[in-house]
Amino acid sequence: MDYLKGLxxxxxxxVTTIEGPLMVLAGAGSGKTRVLTMRIxxxxxxxVSPFNILALTFTNKAARExxxxxxxxxxxxxAKSIWMGTFHSVFARILRSEAHYLGFPSNFTIYDTQDAxxxxxxxxxxxxxxxxxxKPKKVLARISAYKNNLITVKAYMNNPELLEADxxxxxxxxxxxxxxxxxxxxxxxxxDFDDLLLRTxxxxxxFPEVLAKYQDRFRYILVDEYQDTNxxxxxxxxxLASKFENICVVxxxxxxxxxxxxxxxxxxxxxxKDYPDAVTVSLEQNxxxxxxxxxxxxxxxxxxxxxxxxxxxxxxxxGEKIKVYRALSDADEAGFVAGNxxxxxxxxxxxxxxxxxxxxxxxxxxxxxxxxxxKNIPYRVYGGLSFYQRKEVKDLVAYxxxxxxxxxxxxxxxxxNYPTRGIGETTQNKLIVFADSQGISVSxxxxxxxxxxxxxxxxxxxxxxxxxxxAMIKAFEVMLKTDDAYTVAxxxxxxxxxxxxxxxxxxxxxxxxxxxxxxxxxxxxxxxDEQQQLEDGDPSLSNFLxxxxxSTDQDNNKDDDQEKVSLMTIHLSKGLEFPVVHLVGLxxxxxxxxxxxxxxxxxxxxxRLFYVxxxxxxxxxxxxxxxxxxxxxxxxxxxxxxxxxxxxSEYIELINPATESRFVNHSxxxxxxxxxxxxVPKSFRKLDPxxxxxxxxxxxxxxxxxxxxxxxxxxxxxxxxxxxxxIEVGDKVRHDRFGIGEVVFLDGTDPQNIKAKVIFQxxxxxxxxxxxxKLVKI
DNA sequence: TACTCCCAGATTTAA
DNA sequence: TCTGGGAGTA
Numbered sequence: 001m002d003y004l005k006g007l008x009x010x011x012x013x014x015v016t017t018i019e020g021p022l023m024v025l026a027g028a029g030s031g032k033t034r035v036l037t038m039r040i041x042x043x044x045x046x047x048v049s050p051f052n053i054l055a056l057t058f059t060n061k062a063a064r065e066x067x068x069x070x071x072x073x074x075x076x077x078x079a080k081s082i083w084m085g086t087f088h089s090v091f092a093r094i095l096r097s098e099a100h101y102l103g104f105p106s107n108f109t110i111y112d113t114q115d116a117x118x119x120x121x122x123x124x125x126x127x128x129x130x131x132x133x134x135k136p137k138k139v140l141a142r143i144s145a146y147k148n149n150l151i152t153v154k155a156y157m158n159n160p161e162l163l164e165a166d167x168x169x170x171x172x173x174x175x176x177x178x179x180x181x182x183x184x185x186x187x188x189x190x191x192d193f194d195d196l197l198l199r200t201x202x203x204x205x206x207f208p209e210v211l212a213k214y215q216d217r218f219r220y221i222l223v224d225e226y227q228d229t230n231x232x233x234x235x236x237x238x239x240l241a242s243k244f245e246n247i248c249v250v251x252x253x254x255x256x257x258x259x260x261x262x263x264x265x266x267x268x269x270x271x272x273k274d275y276p277d278a279v280t281v282s283l284e285q286n287x288x289x290x291x292x293x294x295x296x297x298x299x300x301x302x303x304x305x306x307x308x309x310x311x312x313x314x315x316x317x318x319g320e321k322i323k324v325y326r327a328l329s330d331a332d333e334a335g336f337v338a339g340n341x342x343x344x345x346x347x348x349x350x351x352x353x354x355x356x357x358x359x360x361x362x363x364x365x366x367x368x369x370x371x372x373x374x375k376n377i378p379y380r381v382y383g384g385l386s387f388y389q390r391k392e393v394k395d396l397v398a399y400x401x402x403x404x405x406x407x408x409x410x411x412x413x414x415x416x417n418y419p420t421r422g423i424g425e426t427t428q429n430k431l432i433v434f435a436d437s438q439g440i441s442v443s444x445x446x447x448x449x450x451x452x453x454x455x456x457x458x459x460x461x462x463x464x465x466x467x468x469x470x471a472m473i474k475a476f477e478v479m480l481k482t483d484d485a486y487t488v489a490x491x492x493x494x495x496x497x498x499x500x501x502x503x504x505x506x507x508x509x510x511x512x513x514x515x516x517x518x519x520x521x522x523x524x525x526x527x528x529d530e531q532q533q534l535e536d537g538d539p540s541l542s543n544f545l546x547x548x549x550x551s552t553d554q555d556n557n558k559d560d561d562q563e564k565v566s567l568m569t570i571h572l573s574k575g576l577e578f579p580v581v582h583l584v585g586l587x588x589x590x591x592x593x594x595x596x597x598x599x600x601x602x603x604x605x606x607x608r609l610f611y612v613x614x615x616x617x618x619x620x621x622x623x624x625x626x627x628x629x630x631x632x633x634x635x636x637x638x639x640x641x642x643x644x645x646x647x648x649s650e651y652i653e654l655i656n657p658a659t660e661s662r663f664v665n666h667s668x669x670x671x672x673x674x675x676x677x678x679x680v681p682k683s684f685r686k687l688d689p690x691x692x693x694x695x696x697x698x699x700x701x702x703x704x705x706x707x708x709x710x711x712x713x714x715x716x717x718x719x720x721x722x723x724x725x726x727i728e729v730g731d732k733v734r735h736d737r738f739g740i741g742e743v744v745f746l747d748g749t750d751p752q753n754i755k756a757k758v759i760f761q762x763x764x765x766x767x768x769x770x771x772x773x774k775l776v777k778i
Numbered sequence: 779t780a781c782t783c784c785c786a787g788a789t790t791t792a793a
Numbered sequence: 794t795c796t797g798g799g800a801g802t803a
Contacts, residue, residue, distance in 0.1 A: 059793090088793050113792080193793050260791060361790055366794090383792085417779095424779045550793065571791050593790050609791080632789075633794050 003038050003045075003073050014248075014281040015039045018046065018220070021241075021275035023268070024250040027312035028297070028615035029288025029577065032250055036224060037066050039248065040082065041073035043220055050074075054218035054240070055084040058225040060551065062575060080535065083218070087233050088193060089550045091200040094214070095191070096546070101207050102199055107542040109190040109401055109408045110549035114389065116140055116192045118410055123180045129173055142171070143178050147194035148230045148262035150201055153179045187441065189407040197232040204239045215243040225574075226251035226271075230262030238274065245275065253308050254301050257571060257609050259601075265306070284312050286615075288577050290319020293617045296651035301611045303646060304604045320620050321653040324644065327626040329635075330364070330585075334371035336624060337582050341565060342375050344580065352378055356566045356578035358613050360591040364584065365567055367630075372565060382568035388548050392502060392513040393520050397545065399492045400485075403476050404542045406443040419501035422465050430456055431466075446470040472496065485541035486525045493517060570613045581617040583610075586625040587638040610643045623652075732778050733758060740778070 007015060011031055014024045015038045026032035036055070044050055057063040063084045071079035083090060092110065099106040111119065120136040146156060156162055157175050166174045185192060191199060204211045221241050223229065226249035229237070241247040249271060256265045272278055286294050294314040301307070327333035337357060344350050357368055365381050372379045387393060395418060401411040417423040434456055435442045445452050449467055458466075472495060480488050493499045502514045527544050531537035566578065585591055591610070596602035614621060625640045731743045741758040 086793070196793085257791075261793080363789065363794095420780070422779070426779080569791065590790095595790055630794090 003041050007035075007038065008285060010281050010283050010285075011035050011038075013279075014283065015042050017279050017281070018043055018048075019246060021245055021271075021278035022248040023226075023271045023278050023280045024248065024283060025280065025308060025310060026250055026252055026283040027286060027310060028252065028255065028612070029286040029294075029314075030283035030312070031285075031287055032224075032252075032283065033062070033066065033069075033575075035283065036222060036250055037069045038073070040066075040070050040222065044070075044074045044078055048220055050078045050081040052217060052219040053082045053084075053222070054090070054220070055082060055222040056087055056090060056224065056237070057084065058086065058228065058575065060086055060089060062224065086550065087229075087236070088196050089547075091236070092196050092546060092550060095196065095199055095203065098203055098207075098210055101203055101210060103186075104191070104199075105189045105405060105407075107189075107404050109188065109405050109411070110196070110546060111185065111190045111192040111410065112389070112549055113193075114394070115190070115410050118414075119184050119188070120177075120181060123177060123184055127173070127176065127180060129177065134171065134173065134177065139171070139174065139177055142166075142174060143181060144194050145262060146178070147198045148232045150198065150232055150235065152198075153182055184409075187407065188409050189405045190410065194232070197230075197236065200236055201232060201239075204236065211239060212243075214240055219244045220246045221248070223247070223249045224251075225255075227253050227256035227265055227268045228258040228263040229267050230258075231264055231267075232262070234264065234267045247275070253306075254304075254608055255574065255612050257574065257605060257612055259605055260596075269306075269308070282310055284310055286312050286314040287316070289314055289615060289617055290316050290619060292319040292321060292651055293614060293621060296322060296621075296647050297611050297614045299648050299651070300607060300614070300643060300646045304607055305600070306604055322614075322621045322623060322647065322651055323653050323655050325622065325624040325655045326640075327624055328628065330367045330626050330629045331371070333584060333624045333626045334367035337368060337584060337622070338371035338375050338377060340582070340622065341372075341377060341580075345377075350580065352563045352565050354579040355582070356568070356573065356576075356580070356616065357582045357584060358568060358570050358573050358616065359583075359585050360570060360593060360609075361585075362569060364590075368567055368584070377565055378563060379565040379567055380562070382566065383572045386551075387516070387519070388551065390513075390516055392498075392516050396489070396493055396498060396517055396520060397548070399473075399476075399496055399498075400489060400541055401545055402473060403480055403488070403492075404545060407441050409442055412442055415496070416469060419497045421469060421497075423462065423469065427458060427462050427466070430458060480541060484528055484539065485544055486521065486528050488541065489521055489524055493521065570609050573616050574612055577616055577618055579618045580620045580622070581613070582622045582624065583613045584624045585629075586623050586641040586644055587629070588641055590629070590638065591641055591643070607643065607646075 004012060004015065008031075011034070014022070014035045018039070024032070024035060026035070040053060040055060043053060055063070055066070057066065063086065067079050067082065067084055070082070085093075095102075095104070096106050096108070099108060117136055117140065120140050121131065124131050124134060124136060124139075146152075146162075151159070151162070153175070156178060163172075163175065166172060185195065204214070218240050221237065223237055228251070237247065237249075249268065251268050253265060253268050256263060256268070259265065272280070289297075291314045294312060298312060325333070325336050327336055341352070341355050344355075345352060359365070359368075362383060369379070369381065388397070395415060398411040398414040401408050402415065405411075413428060416428060431442050431445060434452070435445050438445070445456075446466060447470070449463065449470065453463055456463075476488060476492055476495075479491060483491075499514065499517065502510060502517065504510075505513070524544060527547070528539040531539035531543070566576075570583075589597070592603060592606035596606055623644060625638070625644065627638060628635050629638050630636075729743050733741060733743060743758050
């Protein structure tokens with residue numbers, strides 16, 4: 001029981017209480033991941049089959065890391081059979097195998113926010129509803145809220161309160177829109193993010209035999225970040241756990257920061273009500289941060305009314321005070337941060353990867369990128385426009401989606417005339433209207449173009465173009481039956497004219513677009529190789545597409561060994577830690593955001609966000625704010641954030657005391673710490689709005705290849721596998737699944753990523769990544 | 779049908 | 794500042 005050593009009493013209890021409901025309240029930095037990991041290991045060591053364990057985490061990355069760590073205790077194969085992943089990915093997997101119950105194809109498409117928005121725009125157009133009154137985004141947000149609360153179209157229509165509320169909000173057509181949108185998704189064979197949860201609920205409630213099946217399978221359920229579950233997720237967990245009630249939830253109410261997407265803090269606050277017998281364990285010792293940081297964070301969070309009482313403390317060194325910098329502008333702020341990082345890197349031998357810059361909104365990144373680049377400091381921006389959301393990538397993906405699911409109208413309309421092939425809007429509209437009138441999908445019309453041609457009212461030229469296009473798609477589909485996804489995707493990129501079209505654009509942006517497409521293909525190759533080496537791997541195109549739809553930016557930074565400063569929103573930083581944290585843009589209306597300072601609840605969430613940000617810090621935190629900021633193309637004045645004044649002055653040290661005290665706290669009191677002497681900041685930089693920053697083309701500071709790794713649901717790194725030194729071309733090797741073969745080619749210099757081409761006696765030629773393939777030299 | 783140009787509007791956080 | 798949509802032109 002080695003793994004139990006080194007746990008404190010509370011951790012020990014959390015790990016070893018394995019039967020019955022358990023709630024672990026884990027303060028920031030209290031070793032939560034460790035507890036979860038060891039608990040699973042403990043379950044397995046005590047005879048629970050890994051097959052019976054379900055662990056739901058917040059990111060795929062968290063799941064992967066946990067699996068790796070569990071594997072070290074119980075071994076690879078046991079760790080592999082645990083179902084572990086995000087709600088969305090785990091339930092997408094279940095939905096795929098049970099899709100027929102709901103009338104969906106098992107290879108249904110997953111729509112991301114952008115896809116959903118496009119569908120919504122079409123719906124509004126079709127209904128002839130003014131998109132100015134019904135802003136597509138707003139409408140979607142409302143529908144999303146309904147879905148997350150299990151309010152289906154039918155339930156909505158039968159709920160006078162909701163109808164009335166929407167009527168008051170000048171949205172009386174919402175029901176019709178909702179119905180039409182759901183219908184459109186269904187006909188496209190697609191689910192949006194919320195559907196993955198809603199449909200799972202539907203599956204489990206409508207089909208008791210399915211529920212029973214999964215209840216029996218998942219006898220032990222663990223949920224990480226429970227404070228961030230929404231009602232829909234809550235119900236799924238509750239249903240699955242109701243038979244055995246071996247449910248362990250881990251969370252920290254002080255870190256609930258996702259109410260905007262339906263997270264319901266009461267799920268954790270009311271856990272005791274749901275399970276009166278539940279054991280509660282509080283992990284209160286923070287192993288991550290200095291005392292000063294922990295105390296400051298506690299001081300702020302204690303202002304929230306809504307919370308569990310707990311006493312998070314640190315036994316670490318007291319540590320340095322939080323340093324506060326008052327900047328004159330956003331550029332000045334960024335300059336200070338970059339200078340500070342440079343200075344500490346040199347004088348204290350800190351690695352660049354020790355630093356994080358955390359901000360409230362993605363829009364704030366630009367100034368920091370600028371400043372870091374000027375000093376040649378390597379950095380990586382997380383979040384923002386992720387790789388898979390780039391237009392050129394989505395375009396190729398749309399072709400692939402169409403091959404897998406012909407009903408995916410969203411994909412079809414995206415590429416039917418891209419690259420342009422003379423199938424204009426008028427033609428497309430005729431097709432859509434006709435298909436609708438016949439109650440069939442556009443793809444069906446294209447399937448029988450000759451038959452329907454007379455009724456379409458299109459001239460022969462256009463008909464030919466349509467026929468050619470469809471013949472091309474069909475050819476790809478045929479290819480997919482025999483060739484692997486990568487080969488087909490290559491062919492699609494070439495034959496569709498996509499690559500050629502992009503290559504015609506020789507601007508730096510154009511070139512980077514081509515590179516992105518290439519990178520997508522590479523990542524596909526990697527995905528397939530990886531899947532082929534997993535026991536229950538699935539190298540199909542459909543699996544690849546499903547994976548990228550659910551991948552997040554945090555998940556893509558595989559092996560981010562690099563020496564780089566991390567830039568990200570506070571939301572993304574949850575679960576991470578850094579020796580030095582810069583929390584920037586601490587201004588009223590920015591943080592707390594102007595969108596969420598109206599009610600106490602909203603403000604408390606912003607405060608929790610602040611708490612999360614500060615508790616990412618191990619050693620030293622810096623706060624910065626600017627008195628004016630370049631925003632929306634204008635310079636706007638800003639006031640320091642109220643959160644600054646909520647940190648007791650004893651934890652704070654001012655770097656440049658303010659010229660005037662605009663630093664008031666919002667209970668009306670002047671904060672005593674900011675009334676000092678005036679000073680002139682050294683580095684006031686003129687703003688230069690004309691300066692263009694080429695986004696993706698700056699290879700030095702933004703290496704593309706880091707972003708792109710697809711997420712596999714069960715990537716297991718095998719540390720004991722043969723390393724690159726062991727294997728040479730010409731070696732005879734044995735592989736677990738493929739048997740005996742000979743290495744004919746090695747590719748790659750990065751030891752983490754060497755690929756070997758091996759010809760197996762029975763299985764033929766395979767491309768394997770050495771890291772994963774447990775090749776044994778014979 | 780395709781492409782360009784101009785103007786308006788938006789910007790929180792994200793699976 | 795950046796994006797998207799609409800209008801106008803080739």
